[in-house]
Every structure is written in C-alpha cells, then in structure tokens.
Amino acid sequence: MDFIKNIIRPIFPFTAIIGQEEMKLALLLNVIDPKIGGVMIMGDRGTGKSTTIRAIADLLPQISVVQDDPFNSHPSNYELMSNEVKSSIENGDNIIQKLINVPMVDLPLGATEDRVCGTIDIEKALTEGIKSFEPGLLAKANRGILYVDEVNLLDDHLVDILLDSAASGWNTVEREGISVRHPARFVLVGSGNPEEGELRPQLLDRFGMHAEIKTVKDPCLRVKIVEQRSKFDQDPYSCLNEYQVKQNELKKRILLAQDKLPSVVIDYALRVKISEICSELNVDGLRGDIVTNRAAKALAAYNNKDIVDVEDIKAVIKLCLRHRLRKDPLDTIDSGSKIDQVVDKILRS
Known part of the structure; x- marks a missing residue:
C-alpha cells in the first residue's frame, strides 16, 4: 500500500474546495453534458483554477474502454470508437474491455500541431502500404478532459483546431493524400489571466461557458482556504479520507444526472x-x-x-x-x- 501511495500523486478533493462556486458549477454541468461545449475560466493568478480542474477529473466515475486502443474507444457506442475497433466488431472479433480513470490531458503552451493532432508516418505508408499513425494529445483526451492553461497565450491556429475537434467530436489528420480520422470527444477547459491578453471574440464564442473568478476578499475565508491547503499538503491521505463520503455522494449525483x-x-x-x-x-x-x-x-x-x-x-x-x-x-x-x-x-x- 505504501508503494502505491508513493507512485500515485494525491489530488485535492473537489468537495473540499472552498468558494469559487461559479467555476465549480460550470465544470459540473460540462461533465454532465459535454455537448455544452467546454468552459473558459478567466481570473486572477493563484485562485485555484488548475486545482479545481484536476479535482473534477479525479472525481469522475471510471469509464469502460477497449484494451490497447490508443483512442479510449467505447466498447459499444459507435460514435465513441475508432475505425479499427468498429472493424474488429464487424468481423466478430472478441473485444476485451477494461476500466480506466477519465483521461485528464494537459496541453503545454509550446505544443506543436503534430503533438496535438498526431502524425502519419509517410515513409511507412509508401514503402509498406501501412497507415502508421502516432496519436497526439487529442487522441489521449477522447472521452475525457483537455485542459489548456493560459489558453489566451496559445497560438490562434491551435485554438482553432481544439475548438473544431471539441465541436465535431472528431480529429482528422491529412498528410500527402493519406487521411486518418479518430474520435476526439472531450470537455475543453481553458484558463487564463485577463491581464495577459484576451481571446479573439470568435474564439471566445466557441466556448460553451465563461466563468470569472476573483481572489477572495474576506480575511476569515482566506485563512480557512490556506489552512485547508496546508492540511492537505501535510497529510493528503487523511484529508482524502475525511472527504471520501462527500466525494462518493457527488459521484453518484453526477451519474444520476447523466442518466436523467x-x-x-x-x-x-x-x-x-x-x-x-x-x-x-x-x-x-x-x-x-x-x-x-x-x-x-x-x-x-x-x-x-x-x-x-x-x-x-x-x-x-x-x-x-x-x-x-x-x-x-x-x-x-x-x-x-x-x-x-x-x-x-x-x-x-
């Protein structure tokens, strides 16, 4: 058990986050209905944006995927599976399933288009006649959350690609007449500080929701937040145990909401x-x-x-x-x- 504790980094529990109700509500609603179109979170530095986004991903119930599939394909929903898995099902092959945590993918600011979308090995395609595709971050984020910190500093071209994939649920990569298409259905979450520049209105409009968060002014509440964080940093596992019941209740509530x-x-x-x-x-x-x-x-x-x-x-x-x-x-x-x-x-x- 101690060995597992050492390799799994504990994540601050979502139900322990104090304040920032607007941001929490926007994230919960996007998780219940990903078709809302993601959320843009703008606010001051050090207001818990990244902590809250990681916490919501950790809170979500596990999902069933096809084993060894790089796109987190759903075992039965055709809209959420890759063409390879579809072909296997149509051929009557035995599909092995496994449960995984909902993917949470961070998109680094310096990411290239190839890193985001994936790459096709042209040489292999021409010499061996095989479509060799190296999946990118969009493939890893399928059926999960794609988080872009400082999205207002990201290259506009990359933001366009992310928003197109989030809206359509598919990513298409084309190189030298060879085309690969795979599902890329994810909740897009962007965060940023308005002092560092605004997003273009056309791009802002593509985010379903926009949450504004401000630094807490009430001194008593600030002390409470600091104490809560210090307590977690000193002994994360006792803090996780303390909130386990609340976390489980919220998980159930999300599942019931998705069904309803x-x-x-x-x-x-x-x-x-x-x-x-x-x-x-x-x-x-x-x-x-x-x-x-x-x-x-x-x-x-x-x-x-x-x-x-x-x-x-x-x-x-x-x-x-x-x-x-x-x-x-x-x-x-x-x-x-x-x-x-x-x-x-x-x-x-």
Whole structure:
C-alpha cells in the first residue's frame, strides 16, 4: 500500500474546495453534458483554477474502454470508437474491455500541431502500404478532459483546431493524400489571466461557458482556504479520507444526472424567454440560445428535476452569455450586470 501511495500523486478533493462556486458549477454541468461545449475560466493568478480542474477529473466515475486502443474507444457506442475497433466488431472479433480513470490531458503552451493532432508516418505508408499513425494529445483526451492553461497565450491556429475537434467530436489528420480520422470527444477547459491578453471574440464564442473568478476578499475565508491547503499538503491521505463520503455522494449525483438528462424537458414558453434575452442583449448567432438551453437542462438533471424552471435558467444564463456580449468601451456597467437587468425584466414578465 505504501508503494502505491508513493507512485500515485494525491489530488485535492473537489468537495473540499472552498468558494469559487461559479467555476465549480460550470465544470459540473460540462461533465454532465459535454455537448455544452467546454468552459473558459478567466481570473486572477493563484485562485485555484488548475486545482479545481484536476479535482473534477479525479472525481469522475471510471469509464469502460477497449484494451490497447490508443483512442479510449467505447466498447459499444459507435460514435465513441475508432475505425479499427468498429472493424474488429464487424468481423466478430472478441473485444476485451477494461476500466480506466477519465483521461485528464494537459496541453503545454509550446505544443506543436503534430503533438496535438498526431502524425502519419509517410515513409511507412509508401514503402509498406501501412497507415502508421502516432496519436497526439487529442487522441489521449477522447472521452475525457483537455485542459489548456493560459489558453489566451496559445497560438490562434491551435485554438482553432481544439475548438473544431471539441465541436465535431472528431480529429482528422491529412498528410500527402493519406487521411486518418479518430474520435476526439472531450470537455475543453481553458484558463487564463485577463491581464495577459484576451481571446479573439470568435474564439471566445466557441466556448460553451465563461466563468470569472476573483481572489477572495474576506480575511476569515482566506485563512480557512490556506489552512485547508496546508492540511492537505501535510497529510493528503487523511484529508482524502475525511472527504471520501462527500466525494462518493457527488459521484453518484453526477451519474444520476447523466442518466436523467435525456428525459429532462424545457417548456416552449421558457425557450422563447431564453431567446428573448439573447435577442435583447444583441448576442450574435444562436450559440448563446443553444448553450443556455443545454446548461439549464443539465442543472435540472443535477437537481433531479424533470422540468427546467426559471431558477435553473437564472443560475446558468450569465455563464452562457457573458462572453458573447459585444464589448462597448463606453459602457458604464459590466456584462454580468447587464445580463442580470435583462433577465430580471424578461423572466418576471
């Protein structure tokens, strides 16, 4: 047991994180429904962004994959399996399954396109007639979480590739007329510090949600956070044991929400109100409407409800629309307050 403790690095428990409710909610909803489209977390340095993202990945229930498959292929869902696994199933081959932790892949800032997408060995293809593909980070992230710290400093071209894969659920690599396509369905999580530069509006819009986090001002709460972290650093295993029950309860709640999600409904009248809000705020395109509908359903499922209500919409709409508002340098109120005003006016009527 001591040997295992030495090789497995303990991760701070998600249920032990104090504050930053907006970031935690955005991550939970994306885990319940990955089609929300990921989350962009912008905030001050040292506010626990990376800690929270690693904690949510560690919290998730294990997934079943095909053994020795580099793409974490699902054993039965055709949408989540590679072409090789599909062929094996069609040929009647015996598929061996195994359980793994949900993949959590960090994308380094200096990563190249080949490192992200994978590479095709052209020489092998030409001389031996074999499609030899070296999977990249997108393959490793399939059915997991892809985390990009300082995403606002990442090359725009790479951000485009990540967002395209996250939206389509597939990654295609083409070299010299040879093409390889594999599933790449993941929750894209980006974080950054606004002082180091903003993302282009077109790229920001592609993130489903946008959470803003600020440094805690309350001295008592700051002391509590510091003590909590110190306690974990001194004896991580007793801290993990202390939160084990809460962690297990939250795991069960996420699984139940994922199962319930397809049956959750949102009334036509409320869907119209969401679109009214987006229209009044001059939100470009329809992504804002779509994401708000999805997020409200995911929250209703998380709270074990069959029908979305006004409170669900109020809880998620700022996260879904804040980054889609046109920036007006002469505006005296921030985007969050503007959304609150419009939401109160339309949802009251």
